Amino acid sequence: MIIDYLKIEFEHEVESTRKLLNAVxxxxxxxxxxxxxxxxxxxxxxxxxxxxxxxxxxxxxxxDIATDSLERGDTNDIKATLALFENNVEKARAALNTLTEEKLQQNWTMKVGDKVVLGPMPRGIVARGFLFNHIYHHRGELIVYLRATGNMVPGLYGPTYEDQKVM
Structure with missing residues (x-):
C-alpha cells in the first residue's frame, strides 16, 4: 500500500516539477x-x-555515486535540462515499478568511493528524505530564484500570487 502511495505522489510531483522547470x-x-x-x-x-x-x-x-555515470547538458540551456529531467523521470518511474514492501525495509547505503555519505538506513526512509523531500527542498529554492528575478511562479499546490491577481 505504501508503494502505491509513493507512486501516486511521484506522478503528481513530477507534474509540479515539470511546471516549475518550464517556468525557468x-x-x-x-x-x-x-x-x-x-x-x-x-x-x-x-x-x-x-x-x-x-x-x-x-x-x-x-x-556508489563515484561509479555512476550521468551525462548532463549545459546548465545555460534550459532545453537540455528539460530533456535531462524527462529522461531521468522515465528511468525513475521504471525503478519505482520494481519496488516491493520488502525492498523498502532493507538497508541502503550511499558511498562516494570508499567513503559512506548516507546510511545505512531503510530504503523507505531514504526514498522519502533523499529523493522526494530533496526535490521539494530545491524546488522551493527555485521558486525564490524565480520571484527574485521577477518571473511568474506556477501554482503547484493551488493558485500563486500572480494567479490571484488575474482572477
Whole structure:
C-alpha cells in the first residue's frame, strides 16, 4: 500500500516539477543570489538530476555515486535540462515499478568511493528524505530564484500570487 502511495505522489510531483522547470527562462539561467549559491541553471539541472538517483537508490543496496555515470547538458540551456529531467523521470518511474514492501525495509547505503555519505538506513526512509523531500527542498529554492528575478511562479499546490491577481 505504501508503494502505491509513493507512486501516486511521484506522478503528481513530477507534474509540479515539470511546471516549475518550464517556468525557468533562458535569460535568467545565470542568476545567482550570492557567491556561494548555484546559478538558476545549476539549480534547475540539480533538480533534474535527483530523478536519476532514484535508480541507484531503489535498485542497489549500496549506491556508489563515484561509479555512476550521468551525462548532463549545459546548465545555460534550459532545453537540455528539460530533456535531462524527462529522461531521468522515465528511468525513475521504471525503478519505482520494481519496488516491493520488502525492498523498502532493507538497508541502503550511499558511498562516494570508499567513503559512506548516507546510511545505512531503510530504503523507505531514504526514498522519502533523499529523493522526494530533496526535490521539494530545491524546488522551493527555485521558486525564490524565480520571484527574485521577477518571473511568474506556477501554482503547484493551488493558485500563486500572480494567479490571484488575474482572477
Amino acid at each position: 527562462p533562458e535569460k535568467d539561467l545565470g542568476y545567482q543570489p550570492s557567491e556561494i549559491s548555484w546559478t538558476m541553471g545549476e539549480l534547475a539541472q540539480h533538480i533534474a538530476t535527483i530523478y536519476h538517483w532514484y535508480v541507484g537508490t531503489i535498485t542497489q543496496d549500496v549506491y
